[in-house]
Amino acid sequence: xxxxxxxxxxxxxxxxxxxxxxxxxxxxxxxxxxxxxxxxxxxxxxxxxxxxxxxxxxxxxxxxxxxxxxxxxxxxxxxxxxxxxxxxxxxxxxxxxxxxxxxxxxxxxxxxxxxxxxxxxxxxxxxxxxxxxxxxxxxxxxxxxxxxxxxxxxxxxxxxxxxxxxxxxxxxxxxxxxxxxxxxxxxxxxxxxxxxxxxxxxxxxxxxxxxxxxxxxxxx
Numbered sequence: 001x002x003x004x005x006x007x008x009x010x011x012x013x014x015x016x017x018x019x020x021x022x023x024x025x026x027x028x029x030x031x032x033x034x035x036x037x038x039x040x041x042x043x044x045x046x047x048x049x050x051x052x053x054x055x056x057x058x059x060x061x062x063x064x065x066x067x068x069x070x071x072x073x074x075x076x077x078x079x080x081x082x083x084x085x086x087x088x089x090x091x092x093x094x095x096x097x098x099x100x101x102x103x104x105x106x107x108x109x110x111x112x113x114x115x116x117x118x119x120x121x122x123x124x125x126x127x128x129x130x131x132x133x134x135x136x137x138x139x140x141x142x143x144x145x146x147x148x149x150x151x152x153x154x155x156x157x158x159x160x161x162x163x164x165x166x167x168x169x170x171x172x173x174x175x176x177x178x179x180x181x182x183x184x185x186x187x188x189x190x191x192x193x194x195x196x197x198x199x200x201x202x203x204x205x206x207x208x209x210x211x212x213x214x215x216x217x218x219x220x
Contacts, residue, residue, distance in 0.1 A: 006087045019172055025156055026092055027184070028193040032134075035189025041077035046111040046212055049073065056110075059201075063118035066111040070214065074109070076178045081134050081214065083190065088193050089218050103129075109216035114139070114149065118211075120202035122154065128196035128217035138186040139211035149205035150183040153198055158197060182204060186211060 032038060046066070049167070055064045070078060086105055095101045112120075125131040133151060141147045155161070155178060161170075162179025168178045183203070184192055196217060205211045 006045060016214075020167060021172055021174070025195060025198060027198075028088060028092065028152065029034075029184065030084065030088060030191045030193070031187070032081065032189050032191060036082065038077045038080055039188055041075065041215060042214070043212060045073070045075055045077070045131075046075075046113065046136065046214075049111060059120040059123040060112065060114075061119050061121055061204075063120075064111075064113040068108045068110045070109045070111055071107060074214075076144040077212070078109070082109065082216065084191060085132055085134075085193065085218065088119050088191070093129075094165055096189075101211050103220055105218040106220070107216055107218055109214055112213045112215060114202065114213075116206055116208060117142045117204055119149070120145040120203040122199050122201040124199050125196040125217050129218045130193055130218040131198075132191060132193040132218075134155045134191045134214045135186045135212075136214060136218070137210055137212040138188045139207045139209040141185055141205070141207065141211065141216070142187040144207075145185050147207035148203050149207070149211050150185050150190060150203045151200060152181050152183045152203055153200050154181045154192070155179055156198055156199060171212075186213070 022155045049066055050064045053066065056067055058065060069092070071082065086107075089105060090100070090102060093101050093103060109178055114120075139147065139149060159179045166179070174182075
């Protein structure tokens, strides 16, 4: 269990106090080394799918969302992404004694295309253990964060920590967003893995290009 020293204050020896952050929520971000090749193939496949199959409607507010069987039509490029996802999930999953737990993950995945004004409402992924997103095309957000489209995670403790004194926060790493949210800007080639129960949403994209991503679930 990691520990952090107390921030220094006048009249207090920070070395005499230990702060232990409990109940951490792991969110992992990984950059695929072969992203340029993978993304070129996935972009072509996903845009072609949009032309041949109508959008589904789940959490998406505008934009295109494919059926959840992308593993059947995503090709070799998708399999490379999913292999990384499985390997990362294996590294982040253990049994209750802390020993590595090799899980035969069952997966489902789908493609998303957001254009100007499109986003995704807050939701979680019931029936899964891990969920994730892979960015095929960030729509220019990686170079210009003002275009929006961030992946936003809500504090799993809810608004509780901010109810009494919303102008106060915890002086520990990650403590400034108590009762609020954290965001991860999309970057082409980045894979984000997080617990499936963690509520998240996609802020509206306001660029003039296409924000293309793949979402996936891993269940036991």
